[in-house]
Amino acid sequence: MAQDGKRRAGATPGASAAARARPPSMADVAALAGVSGQTVSRVANNRSNVDEATRERVLSAMKMLGYRPNTAARALATGRFRMIGVVTFDLRAHGNARVLESVVSAVQDTDYSVSVVAVRSHSEQAVREAFDRLSTQAVDGIIVNEPQMLDTAALRLRSDLPIVVVDRDDRHRYPAVGSDDAEGVRAAVTHLLDLGHHTVAHLAGPQDSYPARRRAEAWHRTLKDAGRLTPPVDYGDWSAESGYLIGRQIAERPDVTAVFAANDQMALGLLRALHEAGRPVPDDVSVVGFDNLAESAYFLPPLTTVNQDFEEIGRQSVALLLDQMESAPAEGTAPRGAAAVSVAPRLVVRGSTAPPRA
Amino acid sequence: MAQDGKRRAGATPGASAAARARPPSMADVAALAGVSGQTVSRVANNRSNVDEATRERVLSAMKMLGYRPNTAARALATGRFRMIGVVTFDLRAHGNARVLESVVSAVQDTDYSVSVVAVRSHSEQAVREAFDRLSTQAVDGIIVNEPQMLDTAALRLRSDLPIVVVDRDDRHRYPAVGSDDAEGVRAAVTHLLDLGHHTVAHLAGPQDSYPARRRAEAWHRTLKDAGRLTPPVDYGDWSAESGYLIGRQIAERPDVTAVFAANDQMALGLLRALHEAGRPVPDDVSVVGFDNLAESAYFLPPLTTVNQDFEEIGRQSVALLLDQMESAPAEGTAPRGAAAVSVAPRLVVRGSTAPPRA
DNA sequence: CGCCGCCATGTTGGCGCTAACATCAACCGC
DNA sequence: GCGGTTGATGTTAGCGCCAACATGGCGGCG
Structure with missing residues (x-):
């Protein structure tokens, strides 16, 4: 490793360099194109003040050598x-x-x-x-x-x-x-109210999550604004599993006819829990999710949800x-x-x- | 040479004020710790040959200045x-x-x-x-x-x-x-055969996909090795939608009692198609997927699948x-x-x- | 006791690139 | 035609760091 003739600057300036793997540098391109390094730099950076003919010469030299600017060197010089x-x-x-x-x-x-x-x-x-x-x-x-x-x-x-x-x-x-979570939630909850549900339960995300909190708040406000009762909130952890576990409890509340889940995965778990409890969706209970996973359209039944872009x-x-x-x-x-x-x-x-x- | 002659302020007359809070460099640390830059470098790179006392001095100087080595410079110097x-x-x-x-x-x-x-x-x-x-x-x-x-x-x-x-x-x-797709597929298909199914249909991934092809081949070989018939293969595109569309056709084949889908998403679509066609899973048709999504345990019914690590x-x-x-x-x-x-x-x-x- | 080698540390040069200035030719208007 | 432009190109000096060598102190050993 020591030798290798790694300093090409030393001897053999024009002669066949040792051709050691070292990638071509700006200087190589400059030499081949017969210009200064600075001009190569200008071409590489697409500066305007380069003669068209020169630019072409440099470009073809670059291509010939397979030159790629060295990012590290550039970063060091520019600070970016x-x-x-x-x-x-x-x-x-x-x-x-x-x-x-x-x-x-x-x-x-x-x-x-x-x-x-x-x-x-x-x-x-x-x-x-x-x-x-x-x-x-x-x-x-x-x-x-x-x-x-x-x-x-x-x-x-x-x-x-x-x-x-x-x-x-x-x-x-x-x-x-x-x-705009609030807007999405409002649409979801309003949709359920418009269908005739008296109120909407909420299967929320974890309490330490901002979006979860925002969605819960928006759910709450929407119901309030519509003058509806706000049932107690259940908190999951976004996973299908938590949706399932909490869903089993929700399924036991006969007054619940509509649930808004804070994401699609929890909604999936909820669907399964409702199914197992013999509470058909949407005949007995309506469910809305949030996210619109690619899979949600193929849940049983296909999930109404809020699409995020x-x-x-x-x-x-x-x-x-x-x-x-x-x-x-x-x-x-x-x-x-x-x-x-x-x-x-x-x-x-x-x-x-x-x-x-x- | 160690003197501060390198100050840019000196070289650039009337240039932009020194307001630019440039991050501390190795030289700054060296000066503060009263050592050479090289020693700082050795400490930064955890070299062994540095006196313990010196190392500590340098480290504390680094901390004091909030020094972080400049990646670009290092890369330029080392080539890595x-x-x-x-x-x-x-x-x-x-x-x-x-x-x-x-x-x-x-x-x-x-x-x-x-x-x-x-x-x-x-x-x-x-x-x-x-x-x-x-x-x-x-x-x-x-x-x-x-x-x-x-x-x-x-x-x-x-x-x-x-x-x-x-x-x-x-x-x-x-x-x-x-x-090892082949191994996973073998386990899946064998599982179905062991349950008593005569053969297993295959809902494959796209034909231009390697893993899809490998899974299909493994499915084929497993059946062959067991001396079973190999039903025609259907090709999806990994999506739940394709699983659903193809699933509708599969649901019309009364001879099909078991299907191996090349991934869980297609299996999901398939489940829905079978459900809609009135062919209960697993009573009438068994389904196995591949991937083990977090959600798969909450499909209806929970999906038997092959877990990939x-x-x-x-x-x-x-x-x-x-x-x-x-x-x-x-x-x-x-x-x-x-x-x-x-x-x-x-x-x-x-x-x-x-x-x-x- | 003098030579050797070892260790901690310092000095030198340069990685490949770009900013800033320097140069030089062509060209302008009056 | 001459000071002044303009535009293309070259020159110089680092950017911050590390590899390779240089130095100098110190203990071991014959």
Whole structure:
């Protein structure tokens, strides 16, 4: 390993270099094209002030050598990494995976790349650790995709980097993008009331989750606004299993004719519990979910649910982040009142809802 | 030479104010700790030959300044990026998301980071493009998570980088990690035969997918080996919808008493089709899936399926890649017969299978 | 006691690239 | 035609870090 003639600068300047695997550098291209390195740099960066003929010559030299600019060198020289960090949580959760996918996809349309860090627990420390990793790891901006635990107090991130949080909430200080949960919930609950149900029970997500809380609140307000009674809330953990377990209890309450579940997976468990308890859906009980998984249309019965536009959320997050990165190079320090982008959800009516039994 | 002559303030007259709070560099730490930069470097890289007292002094200086090594500079100097690239496909597919998650997780236990590139189509060109992005983007190794289209011919990747493919197949030239599909399928089909079914129909994945093909072949062989008839195969596209559509046809074949679906989502569609056709599962028809989604235990009825250990697959992929990266620094060029790691699947018996009607 | 080798630490050079300035030719209007 | 432009290109000096060598103190051993 020691020798290898690794310094090509030394001897054999023009002669057949040792051809050792070292990738071609700007200097190689420059030599081949008969220009200076700076000109190669200009071509590589698409600067305008290069003569057309020269540009072509350089380009063909690049192609001939299979030249690719060295990202590390560029980053070192410019101080920018052309890289966006994403902090994400459990990818088994459908929504997280969808958001990640669309973020990656959106970033790919720019000349940035994506570095992903996973957080394994919802603790503040875990988030902070992930953050540290990313800050160390040379990114120019960060997208935090963790709608679960974002206590305003908790998320005080040591970071001079632009940040976007995927979570529609007004309470924290970072720019955010997310579904307008309240609107989706209102549509779902109103749909049930319009069908003639007196009120709607709620199978909520975990209490420490922001979106879960928001959905529960929206459910509550919608019923209140309609002058209906608000039955006690049951809290699951987003899983089908919790939906099933809680569903067994719900099934025993004969007064319940309609249930709004905070996500589709819990709704699935609920459907099974109701089925086993001999309470047919939607004849006896109506069920609405939230998320619109690809599978939900094939549940028994097909699930009425609220569709979330994850693609749009990812796209908007990236747009917002890039926006910040450009406008606030590193200066400012003005977190400026945290722009919030809201993406509209949409009710999808299927077979799990019907008027209550006469 | 150690003097501060390097101050940019001196060189650039009247230039932008020094307001730019540049992050602390190694030199800053060195100055504060009263050592040379090289010693700081040694401490940062955990080299052994540093006096304990010195090390502590440097460490505390680092902490005081909030020093983080600059990845770009390090990469430039060493030629290694400490970064692993992952090429992934549709993250809506449960398996892909799971694999990605476990890869990210496993990488996180090393001091590497992960850069993700998504491929949007199964074409060779798309894969190649993703590859180019990654090669340009400074990674030391690549994991390709696309079990779908990996025609040996197609995947001839211009790359001197170590590669691991997530796909258990002997046909291509890269080291690979994947589930032992054949074994899982054998378990599933045998389970049905043992229950007393004469034969088992197959709802397969798309014909251009390797795992789909492998599963179909394994199904075929298992039946052959048992001396059973092999009914015609139907091909879906992995989606619940395709499972439903094809399921409607299957439901019309009275001779069918057991179906093996190539994944859980299609099995879900199939369950619904059978239900609608008045063919109860498992009393009239038994169904087995593949993947073991978290939701599958709550289908109606709970789905018997083959569990894939995605975590293990991710972990092994990373291990294999790191292994390669260390053993074949840049030399060799010997792709060495493509190691293949196989992860054992496991049959999970639930309520969707039963003996055929007497 | 003098030579050797070992260890902790310092010094030098350069990784590949770009910003900022320097240069040089062509060209402008009056 | 001459100062002043403009546009294309070259030159210089690092960006922050690490590999390789250089140095200098110290103990061991014949």
